[in-house]
Amino acid sequence: MRRCIALVLFGLCLAGSVTAAEDVNRFSAGVTGGTLGLGAEVGYAFSPRVRIRGLAAGLDASHDIEPDGQSDLRYDADVELRNAAALVDFHPFTGNFRLTAGVIASDNSGDGSATCRQTLCNFGDGTDVLFQGDRVDVDVEFADDVHPYLGLGWSSTPESTGRWRLSIDLGVTYLGDPDVDASLSGPSSGIFLAEQEVENEERNIEDDLEDFEFYPVVMIGAAYRF
Structure with a gap:
């Protein structure tokens, strides 16, 4: 992970050594949304081919989940x-296509609960081991708080003259x-089998x-350049 962060910082230093475009609209600010959540983005064009971006995005959602296996339980999850990213965009050609690398700092989590609402419920890999009224609470976190990002996308180049910039990552x-x-918790709590x-x-x-290990x-x- 330290190597990844060092490479991103090296990319920023390298980009800063390149002569900046003669476009006065080097800064940009806007909104973004997608699988990282909804949030805001800021950017700065170092050169005609290189731009750095920072974004912060988040989202709260509820979903019913039924795990694989022999469980009868359905979780209200x-x-x-919560994501923040530092990204470097590089336009290898003269067009809108670009390559992107960076790091994402995340505090993503989830929790859910399921209650046995019938006389007996299948649970885990067993059969009929929970009684009516038993409740299972689940908390989910991911091991890495800071992780690498690689991608591609499309947006106007840093040297373009338009004020508005649309982007896809x-x-x-x-x-x-x-x-x-x-x-x-419930009637089966403390029973070894349960x-x-x-x-x-x-x-x-x-x-x-x-399946979400590689997310x-x-x-x-959309961003406005100034």
Whole structure:
């Protein structure tokens, strides 16, 4: 991770050594939205081909989740996205196509709860181990708070003369391994078999979340240059 941050800082220093464009509209500020959340973005054009950007985005969402396996439970889940990114854009050609690299600092998390609403509920990898009224609470976090980003996109070049700049980002960031913590309360709480199935349920949810270990980034933005 330190190497990734060092490479980004080196890119910024290299960009700063290039003669800046004669365009007075080097600064930009605008809005952005996508899989990192909704937020704001600022930028500065170092040269005709290089721009740096900083963005902050977040989103709160609710979703019903049914984990894989033999569980009858359905979770009412709340997801919080909190992301801040430092990015370097490089236009290798004269057109709008660009390559982007940087780092993303995240504080993304989720929590959910599920209650057995029938006489007996399948749970974890077992069968009929929870009673009516048993409740499972789950907290989810990802291991890495700062992670690398690589992508491509399209936007006006730093040397273009228009005041408004539209942009599209397509890329991927590595979130790390998910960490799931589940707890049981209700009539089955303290029963050894039920507590063992709590651990199985944690693994089931972690397996589901492994698909997001490499998280796709799709963002669309609009910025005003000044």
